[in-house]
Amino acid sequence: MLFGVCYYPEHWPEERWGTDARMMKEAGMNVVRIGEFAWSKLEPREGEYDFSWLDRIIDLMTEHGIRVILGTPTATPPKWLMDKHPEIYMRDKFGHVRGFGNRRHYCYNSASYYPYITTIVEKLASRYASHPGVMAWQIDNEFGCNETTRCYCDACKLAFQVWLQGKYGDIDAMNERWGTVFWSQIYNEWLEVVLPANTPFPLHNPGLELDYRRFASDSVVKFQKLQIDLIKQYAPHQAVTHNMMGAFNEVDDFELSKELDIASWDNYPNLMFTRDVNPAIAAMQHDMTRGLKGRNFWVMEHQSGQPGGNIMFPTPRPGELRRWTYQSIAHGADGILYFRWRGCLFGAEQFWHAILQHDGKEGRKYNETKQVGEELKRVASLLEGSANASRAAMVRSFDNEWAFEIQPHIMNYSYMDHFTSYYQYFYDHGIGMDIISPNDDFTNYRLLVLSNFIMATDDMVERLYAFVEGGGSLVLDYRAGAKDWDNRMEPLTLPGKFADLLGITVEEYGVMYKDDTRRIKVEGHDEDYRGGKWFDVIVPRGAESMAVFDEDYYAGSPAVTKHVYGKGTAYYIGTELDSALRDLIFNEISICSKVAAHRGSGIRVPHGVELVSRVKVDKTLWFVINHTVKAADILLDGVYEDGLSGRKLAKGISVLEGNGVWMLLEIEAPSE
Structure with a gap:
């Protein structure tokens, strides 16, 4: 260390x-x-x-x-x-x-x-x-x-032009994939290509903008x-x-x-x-x-x-x-x-x-x-030699985040804030989470969460189908499948290439005003849940509804769906869920996907206390971290030793002081 x-x-x-x-x-x-x-x-x-x-x-x-x-x-x-x-x-x-x-x-x-x-x-x-x-x-x-x-000097302009030539090979291919026919922006030579610098009306071609960000990253x-x-x-x-x-x-x-x-x-x-x-x-x-x-x-x-x-x-x-x-x-x-x-x-x-x-x-x-x-x-x-072991993962895509920065859809919308709202669920519920690349191997996971995946390569689409078909659980949400990897709209009914996987079509969609929400109902629950920022008008094509909009002209259409595909299940979320509904939906997803929560570890912690594990061969080290200034009651189903203090903690309730930390190793398993 x-x-x-x-x-x-x-x-x-x-x-x-x-x-x-x-x-x-x-x-x-x-x-x-x-x-x-x-x-x-x-x-x-x-x-x-x-x-x-x-x-x-x-x-x-x-x-x-x-x-x-x-x-x-x-x-x-x-x-x-x-x-x-x-x-x-x-x-x-x-x-x-x-x-x-x-x-x-x-x-x-x-x-x-x-x-x-x-x-x-x-x-x-x-x-x-x-x-x-x-x-x-x-x-x-x-x-x-x-x-x-992101630099906008002449050296970067020339380097960007060379980078584009290496990527596309032919200027006509670049024009086609960017759609430069719009606003008469067709380029005849590589040296004509501009950087997306400031203009009086700062809306550059989205393909140009995205490639410039990719180029700037590659430069670093x-x-x-x-x-x-x-x-x-x-x-x-x-x-x-x-x-x-x-x-x-x-x-x-x-x-x-x-x-x-x-x-x-x-x-x-x-x-x-x-x-x-x-x-x-x-x-x-x-x-x-x-x-x-x-x-x-x-x-x-x-x-x-x-x-x-x-x-x-x-x-x-x-x-x-x-x-x-x-x-x-x-x-x-x-x-x-x-x-x-x-x-x-x-x-x-x-x-x-x-x-x-x-x-x-x-x-x-x-x-x-x-x-x-x-x-x-x-x-x-x-x-030494210990590491985190997670069966759930969120996929972080820089390309998709850049696409939302270029065109955020909704006033003051943040891809990372939305990403974080999903992560918050897993953090709050003690479920270990990896955050991986779109190009990583998915096969070791039981659950994948892909937020705002507006763009996906054909290879990734195929791997996601295979992941679910083989028994995995997948969560996609609004804007999934709307664009190709060049940041141009797909000429397909949403959710595009994911339609068969999700078992739905999205016939219409729209944004909501700031702080505006719509009521959502869940069968068997009396609460009025809310969805905000975005709405999809979803028509099930084999999928089952998990939550339904209960007001506006799309009342009665699903807000959240699930679809069995092969041995697995694909979920779709068509709005920004409030925290209560998010927790309800992801509780079911986590149970169905058999993602092991720390709540089943033999240690029970209250809100404000984080529980994380590192595994070393056949030993599990449990970190119990009190992020509050108040003492917290921790329920232990077995006998543990705190490696930091050397103190032995008996079965039952032990008190962890405010800002306190334990690193626990089980020394006596819970009795059956």
Whole structure:
């Protein structure tokens, strides 16, 4: 188990380094990340290099038994470089130069930038490839954060045209698939193709928009691969990662992760203005990161204090730092690096607080971190080799999310909010969930949930039919099958290619006004459930109705259906379900699909307490995490030992304190 911190030795006097290393060691830390923003310190002027300070800090950490993850510094090209090559600057859709003063101000397709990247990365890789203290590399920093992926400069325009030529081969084929005959936008030459920059009436061709987003994502993947290949030439046995951004979507992280040895992400649960932080959001993003490579991951930046640039976000309360840490581990994190070690005295992140306050002294957060470090030493052998095992999965499609950003259908509609509403059910009901790519193997799952799958390739359609026919349960919902993979409407009655699978036709559809809903009835239930945002007028063609609209001109038509196909069942949801109806529908789906809920584990937890498992051969580790400040009664059907405290918990009710965490291993099974 990696346990450590992000450290910036270049920010502090060298005489302080030894104190910091000692305090880290005393807190149980065994890894630091350094160097990702230090280019101007490593190469203060072109061709003038100073690695001596980096040598000394790596040696110092190694002496203290702390390994190093080195960041390549390409997120912050120095001023001398940008002054020499201003064409490297990124341009936004209005043509404005991003300019110097922040980070990631470079264009991923700038030919002028690549030689400098090659030089600095090669020098770092060749110098530290054989250093016993360097264990891994982080490429750049947070691709896709703060709208820094989509550039509209001339270099990107030319690169986009080349990318399109490689994809379509023939300009007429591209015109056909985009439908450029609309608004007289037919292109005769590749060099005529524009970027979807700002226009007085900002509606570009949806095919152009989608391909541009795919191209921009591919540009980042290419940029990262250049650096990975350079590092692997010198350090083939050192791991390479990148700190991704969970639910952020500028880059297709499935593609970005393919060349990485391990996926990582940056976890800031409290980075929002809300009194009650929803712990399902962080849980979902952990599951997203685990799904990128289908295995455990690292949290390269883990919140340790209140975040802030010009303003500050809420301060973590006592116990929250520990609770968030174990939530990360519960969902598959094998590495935790807190951000950051000490609050910086200068620069744009002065208010981004850390384990140590600005004075550098031990305090509440340091002591809480130290407690976690001591606990992890006790449970490291239990955690080693353990992983999450889920029989249900949600399919995350960056292409479909981009399609909804380009054309959201409904005012202020968010694909990710809708995706999250489904995930919330599984989180609330203790059902382990993988979040996977549309290209992943579905055969290991009993239940698949695909939200807003407006586009699907023919291959994916075939695999979904095969999944259900073989006994799987599938959930699709409104807009499924409406478009092809080029982002143009299908000339088919909805749900298009999914019609036979779902056993329905959608004869009409529409949006609802903001905050408007329609009453929905479920047989055997007296409640008035509600559906909002969207309605499908569904005609069953073999499907069975599970819920029915009860007002407006489509009253009596199904809102939710299920259809037996082969050995499995395909479900369709034709509106945005309120939480009560969502839970009712998914309860039935979960039971019918035989998705094992944690509620049957022998542990019963109340609302506000999360239950997650990691499995190791024949042992199951149960993480019980109280996300409230109030003590919670936990019902145990057997006898368990809490690995974190060493305490034995008897059968019956035990009390878990507010913000408390148990890591339980069953030592006496429930009696029959």
